Amino acid sequence: MADIDRVADQALDTGLTVAVAESLTCGLLASTIGKAHDAGTWFAGGVIAYQTPTKESVLGLAEGTDPVSPESAEQLARGVRTLMDADVAVSVTGVGGPGSEGGHDAGTVYVGWCADGTTGNRLLTLSGEPEEILEASVEAAVAALLDLTSR
Structure with missing residues (x-):
């Protein structure tokens, strides 16, 4: 994934730190990022x-928030950014x-x-097998990280 190498270059050039919160991708995003130089x-x-409950207790998702919603995505990103003391975060x-x-x-x-x-969010409406949906999500x-690190 060439974009992750560009994210790495931009983060290194600017001194930014990055954090991620993930649910449906269950570690695939962090694994992808961890492979970058x-x-x-x-x-x-x-x-x-x-x-x-983990999203609520660890990342500060407000109780009663639909876990599949724009609000959830933004709260998770904000929560992991705070938790990791990072400059930018995605969820x-x-x-x-x-x-x-x-x-x-x-x-x-x-x-x-x-x-x-x-904070912000983007809705994706994906199709395909679960593996394809996870890969497209990553x-x-x-x-999104590429955009955030290039600002």
């Missing part, structure tokens, strides 16, 4: 929070499939971010 210098770490939450969950179709994914005290999160 000099990750130990700029990758603060990540939290895999699969269950909602990935959603339904990988193969079936729907909690009233959300498989492939409904939110990528959240937090940097400079601001690619979207890395693209």
Whole structure:
């Protein structure tokens, strides 16, 4: 994944640190980032929070928040940025499939971010097998990191 190498270059050039929170990707995002060059210098770490109570207690997800929502994605990104004392953070939450969950179709994914005290999110409507949905989710999160580290 060439974009992760660009993220690494930009983080190293600017001195930014990066953190991730992930749910449906269950470690795939952190693993992808950890493979980039000099990750130990700029990758603060990540939290895999699969269950909602973990998202609430570790990352500060407000109780009652739909875990597959724009609010959740932003809260998770903000929470991991604070927890890891990172400059920028991204989060990935959603339904990988193969079936729907909690009233959300498989492939409904939110990528959240937090940097400079601001948060945002992007809805992805993906299709395919669960593995394809997870890979596309990671690619979207890395693209968000690329944007955040280039500001």
